[in-house]
Structure formats: C-alpha cells, structure tokens
Amino acid sequence: MSRKIFGTDGVRGKANTYPMTAEMAMRLGAAAGRYFRRDGSSAHRVVIGKDTRLSGYMFENALTAGFTSTGMNVFLLSPVPTPAVGMLTTSMRADVGVMISASHNPHHDNGIKFFGPDGFKLSDEAEQAIEELAMGDIDPAQPANIGRAKHVYDGRFRYNERVKSTVPAGMRLDGLKVVIDCANGAAYRTAPEVLWELGADVVPIGTSPDGYNINAECGSTDTRAAARAVVEHGADVALCLDGDADRIMVLDETGRVADGDQLMALLAARWGATGQLKGGALVATVMSNLGLERFLEGRDLRLERTSVGDRYVVERMRAGGFNLGGEQSGHIVMTDYSTTGDGLLAGLQFLTAMVETGYKASTLVRQFEPVPQLLKNVRFDQTAAPLDEAAVKAAIAQAEGDLVGKGRLLIRKSGTEPLIRVMAECEDEGLLTQVVDGIVAEVQAVASA
Structure with a gap:
C-alpha cells in the first residue's frame, strides 16, 4: 500500500480540508496509540506540542480524543518548538511525541508530525503502518483502560535549560545586541527568554501571535522585518526562526542573510x-x-x-x-x-x-562564495501530474543537455505543498536563467491547461 496522506514531514494541508480534518486527526491519534501501545497496561504516554495557529486547538483536542480512546495518557505541552517535543518525548519516557504545526506555511495550513520514543521522527515504514491503521477499524481500549490527559506547564522551561546547556560552560552573551524574530510562532516566549538569560541585549519581534499571523511577513521565510530591526536598533545580529522554530536564517549587522x-x-x-x-x-x-x-x-x-x-x-x-x-x-x-x-x-x-x-x-555569515543558483516554484492542481507530461519531459531533457559540464539541474515535487520546484546551478547566469525559465514555462502551461 502506498502512502496517501503522509508527506516528507508528517501529514500537512489546509485546516478543515482533507486530510487535515478533526476526524482524520482523531483517527491518526487512535492509530498511533494502537501502534505504540505494547500491552494492556496504563503506563503508556504521548506528549503533544503545537505552534500558535488557531486550528491547533482543534487538532490538539482531536488527537487527545484519539490517543485516549486507545488507552494512551496524553501530556499537553501547549506552544513549544518542534525540537522541544523530540526532547521531551525521551525525557518524559513517552512512547510517542506529536507536534501540531505546518512549520513555515501560512496560518490556514496545519500539520501533524510524529516522533518515536527515541525522540526522532518516524521512519517511512512506521508512518505507513499508522496510515494503514487509520484507514481501517481501530480497536478501542476497554472502558476501564481509557487514557487520561493533563497539561504540562513547565515543558518550555525544561527545553530552555537543555538549549542553554549546549553553549560552553560559563559563556555569556553580554555586549551582544540580538534581534530575535520568532515568526509569531512556537518560540515566541522561549527564544527571547533563552537569549536574555544568557546575557544578550534582546530585541524581540514576531512575538505577538494571534492565531493568524504566524509566518506572516516575518520569520525565516521573510526576513525583511528583521533586516530593518537590525539597522534601526544598531544590533549585532538577527536570528530568524520559522513558525515551529526548527529552522533559522541569520542576518548580519547590515541585514545580509546567511542561509x-x-x-x-x-x-x-x-x-x-x-x-x-x-x-x-x-x-x-x-x-x-x-x-x-x-x-x-x-x-x-x-x-x-x-x-x-x-x-x-x-x-x-x-x-x-x-x-x-x-x-x-x-x-x-x-x-x-x-x-x-x-x-x-x-x-x-x-x-x-x-x-x-x-x-x-x-x-x-559568508563562509564561501555560492555558485549561482536559481530556484522557482510552480503551483499546480493536486489532481494533475505536470512532470509526467511530454512537453515538460522534453524541456527538462533539453536543459540537462545544455548544462552538461557546466552545472546541475534538480526538478522535484514538494512533499509539503502542491508545488513543482525547479532548481539549477551554473556559473553562466544567462544560461541558468534560460534553463529554469524554460522548464517553468512548460510546467505552467500544462498546470493551467
């Protein structure tokens, strides 16, 4: 059976639209609970974190219902970074961890990421097994074995201490003025707290989430606000996180970005x-x-x-x-x-x-001189298959021929959004633009047909 709802990073999509519905979240919770519950005891645990999207409340409750229905005890972390879920899954001796987030996507999207008891994301095989369970009949727990749920209010503080422990003992950030852009996301309290505790002069932005503004004109995917703040405040550096704080872009004192x-x-x-x-x-x-x-x-x-x-x-x-x-x-x-x-x-x-x-x-921020690289994304109807079209295949073959000995080409379908990503590298920037634009034009033509 091929996977239908899991992508490259869990399940992701528009909230309240298949597969990101409350019903599916409940089924996934029940399926994961059944997959990880080894016996009939009551000692099984799941930790659930989320970012600041409005739909997070809905999915948190749906997942809780699913997990408890199969006898799992649920520990709710509230907004915490994705890496905190991985850490707390192991430190709390949980059987499984879940992060509710669509990472850098807009607020109307959401996603569900699973972590195993070792704190690492699940393998393709484990995700497929959970998907198969979710699509079938799931055996519920007996009434006496239904799980419980409780809030864990110090999860982010445990994570804060873990992150601080990774810097050299005794090192302080005194004298450094740091802009921290939290993308109105999961780290909106955590990141400024950690930097301040280490002695930095902190300039926080993107720290006022309202359920809708996550990743909106801020964070690692839009560094313009941080670039302005660095210059306006005379800061030494800016750190730009995304909505679930598992990625970063760094800006120097002039606002230049390091990827x-x-x-x-x-x-x-x-x-x-x-x-x-x-x-x-x-x-x-x-x-x-x-x-x-x-x-x-x-x-x-x-x-x-x-x-x-x-x-x-x-x-x-x-x-x-x-x-x-x-x-x-x-x-x-x-x-x-x-x-x-x-x-x-x-x-x-x-x-x-x-x-x-x-x-x-x-x-x-400038460790090496990058080879000119151009990446363009083409959105398409999810029912279409642009890369299977003869005209697109011909354009790709032509581009590969043009780049032989001069550069490289990478064409792929996004695993998290309905996008075809067209990327090429070449020292000859004219040729670079020519090959990328040629392929993009053909993909757009068939995608809009």
Missing part, C-alpha cells in the same frame, strides 16, 4: 578543526549549493547528500554515525544535542562563534 548552507559551512569548519565533526562529513540535501561542497573539500571534509527533507538528513546521519547535517532552508541538525532541526540551538552556535572569535556577524 543554512553558510551556517553549516561555519559549523563544519569549526567542528572539523577541533575534531568534533564525526566522520569528517556534513550531511545535506541535493538542494545545497555546489559552493558548500567545494568549501568542504578544501578542508578535507566531505558532503554527504540526501533527498530533500530533514528526516532523510537525520536518517543518513544516524546510519553513518555523523553528527552535523541540515538543509539550505535553515534546518540545522546537531545530533549531539538534538534529535531534529533546532533553529534556536543553531542560532546559539552562531553566537558562540561570534563570542569565541570576536568576529562580526558579517565576517561569519
């Missing part, structure tokens, strides 16, 4: 120099810039590439014994400290580099 590739280059070089980089390699996806690969090779380090999605990065890291990986989009995974991407943790690593080297952010 995930630049941050990974910085960390890989620092860790490689001190022997902390396990396996002498960084794990990143096929989207990462060729310039990053060349940067690592110049330091006798390797780039291990995976499919797009932080879960695939983590799977390769675990299989190969690597401890640093991530995505160009700002997911930075450090398995010495966390089981998934953690924007705040990565931001603290950048601030640590500033403190220890004495360099300005503008020096640290």
Whole structure:
C-alpha cells in the first residue's frame, strides 16, 4: 500500500480540508496509540506540542480524543518548538511525541508530525503502518483502560535549560545586541527568554501571535522585518526562526542573510578543526549549493547528500554515525544535542562563534562564495501530474543537455505543498536563467491547461 496522506514531514494541508480534518486527526491519534501501545497496561504516554495557529486547538483536542480512546495518557505541552517535543518525548519516557504545526506555511495550513520514543521522527515504514491503521477499524481500549490527559506547564522551561546547556560552560552573551524574530510562532516566549538569560541585549519581534499571523511577513521565510530591526536598533545580529522554530536564517549587522548552507559551512569548519565533526562529513540535501561542497573539500571534509527533507538528513546521519547535517532552508541538525532541526540551538552556535572569535556577524555569515543558483516554484492542481507530461519531459531533457559540464539541474515535487520546484546551478547566469525559465514555462502551461 502506498502512502496517501503522509508527506516528507508528517501529514500537512489546509485546516478543515482533507486530510487535515478533526476526524482524520482523531483517527491518526487512535492509530498511533494502537501502534505504540505494547500491552494492556496504563503506563503508556504521548506528549503533544503545537505552534500558535488557531486550528491547533482543534487538532490538539482531536488527537487527545484519539490517543485516549486507545488507552494512551496524553501530556499537553501547549506552544513549544518542534525540537522541544523530540526532547521531551525521551525525557518524559513517552512512547510517542506529536507536534501540531505546518512549520513555515501560512496560518490556514496545519500539520501533524510524529516522533518515536527515541525522540526522532518516524521512519517511512512506521508512518505507513499508522496510515494503514487509520484507514481501517481501530480497536478501542476497554472502558476501564481509557487514557487520561493533563497539561504540562513547565515543558518550555525544561527545553530552555537543555538549549542553554549546549553553549560552553560559563559563556555569556553580554555586549551582544540580538534581534530575535520568532515568526509569531512556537518560540515566541522561549527564544527571547533563552537569549536574555544568557546575557544578550534582546530585541524581540514576531512575538505577538494571534492565531493568524504566524509566518506572516516575518520569520525565516521573510526576513525583511528583521533586516530593518537590525539597522534601526544598531544590533549585532538577527536570528530568524520559522513558525515551529526548527529552522533559522541569520542576518548580519547590515541585514545580509546567511542561509543554512553558510551556517553549516561555519559549523563544519569549526567542528572539523577541533575534531568534533564525526566522520569528517556534513550531511545535506541535493538542494545545497555546489559552493558548500567545494568549501568542504578544501578542508578535507566531505558532503554527504540526501533527498530533500530533514528526516532523510537525520536518517543518513544516524546510519553513518555523523553528527552535523541540515538543509539550505535553515534546518540545522546537531545530533549531539538534538534529535531534529533546532533553529534556536543553531542560532546559539552562531553566537558562540561570534563570542569565541570576536568576529562580526558579517565576517561569519559568508563562509564561501555560492555558485549561482536559481530556484522557482510552480503551483499546480493536486489532481494533475505536470512532470509526467511530454512537453515538460522534453524541456527538462533539453536543459540537462545544455548544462552538461557546466552545472546541475534538480526538478522535484514538494512533499509539503502542491508545488513543482525547479532548481539549477551554473556559473553562466544567462544560461541558468534560460534553463529554469524554460522548464517553468512548460510546467505552467500544462498546470493551467
């Protein structure tokens, strides 16, 4: 059976539209409860976190109903970052963790991400098993074995202490003025608290969620507000998180942006120099810039590439014994400290580099010169299959031929949105634009037909 509702990062879609309905959330909760409940005892636990979307209340209650119906005891964390759910799943000895979030998507979308008892996201096989259970008849618990639910009010404080413990002992951020953009999302209290406790002069923005403004003109996907704040406040650096705080973009004192590739280059070089980089390699996806690969090779380090999605990065890291990986989009995974991407943790690593080297952010955000890269997205009707059309296939074949020995091309369907992503890299920027625009035009033509 092929998976129908799980994508590259759990289940995601428009709230109150299949598959992101209250009914499906309840069925997924019951299915996951049945999958993880090993026996008939009452000692089984699930922790549930969420971001600040209005629909989070609905899905939180629906999941709770599903889990308790199969005998799972539910611990509700309220708004916390996604990495906090991974951490608390293990620290609270839970059987499963759930994060209700659509990450960087607009407020009208939502999603459900599952974590296993080890704090890592579930494998494809586990997700397929849960999906199959959800689509069938789920055995409920006997009346005497129905689960309970309770709120855990100190979850974010436990996470705060864990994140602070990753910086060198005794290190403080005194003298650093830091803009922190929380995207009106899950870290709107956590991130400013952590930075302030470490001694930074904090300029918080994107910290007034209303259920609708998550990721709206703020956060890692829209850094303009942070760029203005850096200049207006004379700040040293800006850290921009997304709605569930598992990714980050860093801005220097002038407002220039460093993406995930630049941050990974910085960390890989620092860790490689001190022997902390396990396996002498960084794990990143096929989207990462060729310039990053060349940067690592110049330091006798390797780039291990995976499919797009932080879960695939983590799977390769675990299989190969690597401890640093991530995505160009700002997911930075450090398995010495966390089981998934953690924007705040990565931001603290950048601030640590500033403190220890004495360099300005503008020096640290530009580790390598990227090869010109162009990425364009084409939205399409989910019932269509643009990449199967002959005209699109022909355009892709032509582009691949034009780029032989000059660059590379990557075409893929998004696993989280109805988008075709067209990306190319080439030193010849004229050719780069030509091949991307040619493919985009053909995809748009068939998508709108």
